[in-house]
Amino acid sequence: MTQIATVNYHVHKQERQSFELDAGGIIGNLVSPELAPKQMAVRDVRSFDAGLSFQEHSVGFATLPTNVQCFDAGSDWQDTYEKELSKLLRTETGAQEILIFDHTVRADDPDADRKPARNVHSDYSADGANKRLIDILGEGKAAEWSKGHYAFINFWRPVSAAINSAPLGFIRPSSVADNDWILLDLIYPDRRGQIMGVAANPDHDWFYMSNMTPDEVAFFNIFDNRGQPSVAHSALGMVEDPKIQTVRRSIESRTLVRYAA
Numbered sequence: 001m002t003q004i005a006t007v008n009y010h011v012h013k014q015e016r017q018s019f020e021l022d023a024g025g026i027i028g029n030l031v032s033p034e035l036a037p038k039q040m041a042v043r044d045v046r047s048f049d050a051g052l053s054f055q056e057h058s059v060g061f062a063t064l065p066t067n068v069q070c071f072d073a074g075s076d077w078q079d080t081y082e083k084e085l086s087k088l089l090r091t092e093t094g095a096q097e098i099l100i101f102d103h104t105v106r107a108d109d110p111d112a113d114r115k116p117a118r119n120v121h122s123d124y125s126a127d128g129a130n131k132r133l134i135d136i137l138g139e140g141k142a143a144e145w146s147k148g149h150y151a152f153i154n155f156w157r158p159v160s161a162a163i164n165s166a167p168l169g170f171i172r173p174s175s176v177a178d179n180d181w182i183l184l185d186l187i188y189p190d191r192r193g194q195i196m197g198v199a200a201n202p203d204h205d206w207f208y209m210s211n212m213t214p215d216e217v218a219f220f221n222i223f224d225n226r227g228q229p230s231v232a233h234s235a236l237g238m239v240e241d242p243k244i245q246t247v248r249r250s251i252e253s254r255t256l257v258r259y260a261a
Contacts, residue, residue, distance in 0.1 A: 001047045006237030008035040010197030018185035042206040058221035058231045065215045095257035108248035116235035120198040128194030129223035149259040151224040159249040162213045166248045169236040173229030175205040198232045
Protein backbone atom coordinates (compact mmCIF):
# COMPACT_ATOMS: atom_id res chain seq x y z
CA MET A 1 0.00 0.00 0.00
CA THR A 2 1.20 3.51 -0.81
CA GLN A 3 0.60 6.60 1.33
CA ILE A 4 1.27 10.28 0.68
CA ALA A 5 3.50 11.98 3.26
CA THR A 6 5.06 15.40 3.64
CA VAL A 7 8.85 15.44 4.00
CA ASN A 8 11.12 18.41 4.58
CA TYR A 9 13.99 18.46 2.13
CA HIS A 10 17.10 20.60 2.37
CA VAL A 11 17.90 23.28 -0.20
CA HIS A 12 21.13 23.76 -2.13
CA LYS A 13 22.76 27.10 -1.34
CA GLN A 14 26.11 28.70 -2.14
CA GLU A 15 26.94 29.23 1.53
CA ARG A 16 27.58 26.46 4.08
CA GLN A 17 24.49 25.65 6.16
CA SER A 18 24.17 24.38 9.71
CA PHE A 19 21.92 23.19 12.52
CA GLU A 20 22.44 24.59 16.00
CA LEU A 21 21.21 22.29 18.78
CA ASP A 22 20.38 23.50 22.29
CA ALA A 23 20.97 26.98 20.92
CA GLY A 24 21.51 29.70 23.49
CA GLY A 25 21.99 27.06 26.18
CA ILE A 26 18.31 26.08 26.03
CA ILE A 27 17.84 22.30 25.87
CA GLY A 28 15.73 21.35 22.87
CA ASN A 29 16.10 24.75 21.16
CA LEU A 30 16.92 24.08 17.50
CA VAL A 31 18.02 26.58 14.86
CA SER A 32 17.51 25.01 11.44
CA PRO A 33 18.57 25.89 7.90
CA GLU A 34 15.91 26.41 5.24
CA LEU A 35 13.72 23.38 4.54
CA ALA A 36 11.41 22.74 1.59
CA PRO A 37 8.30 20.62 2.29
CA LYS A 38 7.33 18.18 -0.46
CA GLN A 39 4.63 15.56 -0.74
CA MET A 40 6.00 12.15 -1.67
CA ALA A 41 4.57 8.69 -2.22
CA VAL A 42 5.70 6.32 0.54
CA ARG A 43 5.43 2.54 0.26
CA ASP A 44 4.62 0.31 3.23
CA VAL A 45 7.05 -2.60 3.62
CA ARG A 46 4.27 -4.65 5.20
CA SER A 47 2.70 -4.68 1.74
CA PHE A 48 5.67 -5.01 -0.59
CA ASP A 49 8.74 -6.21 1.41
CA ALA A 50 10.25 -7.81 -1.68
CA GLY A 51 13.30 -9.27 0.00
CA LEU A 52 14.17 -6.05 1.80
CA SER A 53 17.50 -6.67 3.53
CA PHE A 54 20.10 -4.70 5.42
CA GLN A 55 22.88 -6.01 3.18
CA GLU A 56 21.18 -4.79 0.00
CA HIS A 57 19.23 -1.72 1.12
CA SER A 58 21.08 -0.66 4.31
CA VAL A 59 17.81 -0.93 6.27
CA GLY A 60 16.36 -3.86 8.15
CA PHE A 61 13.23 -4.42 10.23
CA ALA A 62 12.91 -7.04 12.97
CA THR A 63 10.63 -8.19 15.75
CA LEU A 64 12.59 -7.74 18.97
CA PRO A 65 10.56 -7.66 22.19
CA THR A 66 12.48 -6.02 25.01
CA ASN A 67 12.69 -6.72 28.72
CA VAL A 68 12.95 -2.97 29.36
CA GLN A 69 9.73 -1.56 30.79
CA CYS A 70 10.72 2.11 30.98
CA PHE A 71 13.30 4.16 29.08
CA ASP A 72 13.26 7.11 31.48
CA ALA A 73 16.52 8.92 32.11
CA GLY A 74 18.26 7.60 35.18
CA SER A 75 16.53 4.23 35.06
CA ASP A 76 18.76 1.17 35.17
CA TRP A 77 17.87 -0.21 31.72
CA GLN A 78 20.80 0.46 29.41
CA ASP A 79 22.81 -2.71 30.06
CA THR A 80 19.80 -4.94 29.42
CA TYR A 81 18.74 -3.06 26.32
CA GLU A 82 22.22 -2.88 24.82
CA LYS A 83 22.65 -6.64 25.16
CA GLU A 84 19.40 -7.14 23.26
CA LEU A 85 20.43 -4.80 20.45
CA SER A 86 23.93 -6.23 20.23
CA LYS A 87 22.63 -9.77 19.85
CA LEU A 88 20.40 -8.74 16.94
CA LEU A 89 23.20 -6.76 15.26
CA ARG A 90 25.55 -9.73 15.36
CA THR A 91 22.89 -11.96 13.85
CA GLU A 92 21.66 -9.56 11.17
CA THR A 93 24.89 -7.81 10.11
CA GLY A 94 27.72 -10.09 11.16
CA ALA A 95 29.33 -7.36 13.30
CA GLN A 96 32.11 -8.72 15.50
CA GLU A 97 32.48 -5.85 17.95
CA ILE A 98 29.69 -3.46 18.98
CA LEU A 99 29.77 -0.22 20.97
CA ILE A 100 26.46 1.47 21.78
CA PHE A 101 27.22 5.07 22.63
CA ASP A 102 23.99 7.05 22.67
CA HIS A 103 20.25 6.70 23.32
CA THR A 104 17.79 9.47 22.45
CA VAL A 105 14.14 9.34 23.48
CA ARG A 106 11.92 11.51 21.29
CA ALA A 107 8.30 12.58 21.68
CA ASP A 108 6.06 14.43 19.25
CA ASP A 109 5.14 16.91 21.94
CA PRO A 110 5.78 20.70 21.90
CA ASP A 111 7.24 20.46 25.41
CA ALA A 112 9.60 17.55 24.69
CA ASP A 113 13.36 18.14 24.89
CA ARG A 114 13.88 15.96 21.83
CA LYS A 115 11.26 15.91 19.09
CA PRO A 116 11.14 13.76 15.93
CA ALA A 117 13.71 14.82 13.33
CA ARG A 118 11.61 16.20 10.48
CA ASN A 119 14.35 16.88 7.95
CA VAL A 120 15.64 14.45 5.32
CA HIS A 121 19.18 13.55 6.34
CA SER A 122 21.78 11.01 7.33
CA ASP A 123 23.67 11.44 10.57
CA TYR A 124 27.30 11.68 9.39
CA SER A 125 29.43 12.93 6.56
CA ALA A 126 32.70 11.04 6.02
CA ASP A 127 34.59 13.69 8.02
CA GLY A 128 31.86 13.71 10.68
CA ALA A 129 32.06 9.93 11.04
CA ASN A 130 35.83 10.02 11.36
CA LYS A 131 35.63 12.72 14.03
CA ARG A 132 32.97 10.80 15.93
CA LEU A 133 35.10 7.65 15.74
CA ILE A 134 37.95 9.53 17.43
CA ASP A 135 35.58 11.09 19.99
CA ILE A 136 34.39 7.62 21.01
CA LEU A 137 37.59 5.57 20.79
CA GLY A 138 40.44 8.04 21.12
CA GLU A 139 42.98 8.68 18.36
CA GLY A 140 45.03 5.50 18.80
CA LYS A 141 42.17 3.01 18.77
CA ALA A 142 40.33 4.98 16.06
CA ALA A 143 43.38 4.66 13.81
CA GLU A 144 43.37 0.90 14.44
CA TRP A 145 39.66 0.57 13.59
CA SER A 146 40.13 2.70 10.44
CA LYS A 147 42.50 0.09 9.00
CA GLY A 148 39.65 -2.41 9.02
CA HIS A 149 35.92 -2.32 8.32
CA TYR A 150 33.72 -0.28 10.65
CA ALA A 151 30.29 1.33 10.48
CA PHE A 152 27.77 3.42 12.38
CA ILE A 153 24.33 1.80 12.57
CA ASN A 154 21.24 3.27 14.23
CA PHE A 155 18.34 1.46 15.90
CA TRP A 156 14.84 2.92 16.13
CA ARG A 157 11.97 1.60 18.25
CA PRO A 158 8.49 2.90 19.18
CA VAL A 159 7.93 3.45 22.90
CA SER A 160 4.67 2.94 24.83
CA ALA A 161 2.33 2.58 21.84
CA ALA A 162 2.28 1.72 18.16
CA ILE A 163 3.30 4.56 15.86
CA ASN A 164 0.24 6.26 14.38
CA SER A 165 1.73 9.61 13.32
CA ALA A 166 5.14 10.80 12.13
CA PRO A 167 6.53 7.30 11.40
CA LEU A 168 10.16 6.99 10.40
CA GLY A 169 10.65 6.80 6.64
CA PHE A 170 13.66 5.85 4.51
CA ILE A 171 14.82 6.47 0.95
CA ARG A 172 16.10 3.48 -0.99
CA PRO A 173 19.82 4.32 -1.42
CA SER A 174 19.91 3.43 -5.11
CA SER A 175 17.32 6.16 -5.83
CA VAL A 176 19.46 8.95 -4.33
CA ALA A 177 21.78 10.79 -6.72
CA ASP A 178 25.21 11.94 -5.60
CA ASN A 179 24.30 15.62 -6.01
CA ASP A 180 21.20 15.21 -3.81
CA TRP A 181 23.46 15.22 -0.72
CA ILE A 182 24.26 18.52 1.04
CA LEU A 183 26.99 18.87 3.67
CA LEU A 184 25.68 20.51 6.86
CA ASP A 185 27.41 21.55 10.07
CA LEU A 186 25.94 20.35 13.34
CA ILE A 187 26.69 22.74 16.19
CA TYR A 188 26.31 21.64 19.82
CA PRO A 189 27.18 23.77 22.85
CA ASP A 190 30.29 21.62 23.48
CA ARG A 191 31.24 20.17 20.08
CA ARG A 192 30.73 20.33 16.32
CA GLY A 193 29.89 17.64 13.82
CA GLN A 194 28.79 17.21 10.24
CA ILE A 195 25.73 15.53 8.78
CA MET A 196 24.38 15.09 5.27
CA GLY A 197 21.10 16.72 4.29
CA VAL A 198 19.19 15.66 1.19
CA ALA A 199 17.68 17.85 -1.53
CA ALA A 200 14.40 17.01 -3.27
CA ASN A 201 14.40 14.58 -6.17
CA PRO A 202 11.22 13.08 -7.69
CA ASP A 203 13.08 9.79 -8.22
CA HIS A 204 13.40 9.14 -4.48
CA ASP A 205 11.85 5.81 -3.52
CA TRP A 206 10.46 6.25 0.00
CA PHE A 207 9.36 3.37 2.24
CA TYR A 208 8.40 2.78 5.86
CA MET A 209 6.77 0.17 8.09
CA SER A 210 3.20 1.01 9.06
CA ASN A 211 1.97 0.90 12.66
CA MET A 212 5.31 -0.16 14.12
CA THR A 213 4.86 -1.48 17.66
CA PRO A 214 7.18 -1.37 20.68
CA ASP A 215 8.10 -4.99 19.85
CA GLU A 216 9.53 -3.96 16.47
CA VAL A 217 12.76 -2.19 15.52
CA ALA A 218 14.31 -0.66 12.44
CA PHE A 219 18.09 -0.69 12.08
CA PHE A 220 19.81 1.31 9.36
CA ASN A 221 23.25 2.19 8.09
CA ILE A 222 24.51 5.70 8.80
CA PHE A 223 28.12 5.41 7.62
CA ASP A 224 30.31 2.55 6.44
CA ASN A 225 33.99 3.01 5.68
CA ARG A 226 33.87 0.25 3.06
CA GLY A 227 31.12 1.94 1.09
CA GLN A 228 27.80 0.39 2.10
CA PRO A 229 25.33 3.20 1.34
CA SER A 230 24.18 5.57 4.04
CA VAL A 231 20.40 5.82 4.38
CA ALA A 232 18.55 9.11 4.13
CA HIS A 233 15.65 9.18 6.56
CA SER A 234 13.12 11.45 8.27
CA ALA A 235 9.97 11.47 10.33
CA LEU A 236 7.11 11.48 7.83
CA GLY A 237 4.33 14.04 7.92
CA MET A 238 1.39 11.64 7.89
CA VAL A 239 -1.21 10.04 10.15
CA GLU A 240 -2.29 6.40 9.85
CA ASP A 241 -5.66 6.71 11.60
CA PRO A 242 -7.03 10.18 12.51
CA LYS A 243 -9.25 8.62 15.19
CA ILE A 244 -6.19 7.54 17.22
CA GLN A 245 -4.69 10.23 19.45
CA THR A 246 -1.62 8.54 20.94
CA VAL A 247 1.57 10.63 21.10
CA ARG A 248 4.40 9.38 18.90
CA ARG A 249 7.29 8.32 21.17
CA SER A 250 10.45 6.52 20.15
CA ILE A 251 13.99 5.69 21.22
CA GLU A 252 16.92 5.91 18.82
CA SER A 253 20.15 4.13 19.74
CA ARG A 254 23.44 4.82 17.98
CA THR A 255 26.00 2.07 17.56
CA LEU A 256 29.55 1.77 16.29
CA VAL A 257 30.42 -1.67 14.94
CA ARG A 258 33.52 -3.41 13.64
CA TYR A 259 33.36 -6.24 11.15
CA ALA A 260 35.82 -9.08 10.70
CA ALA A 261 38.77 -8.14 8.50
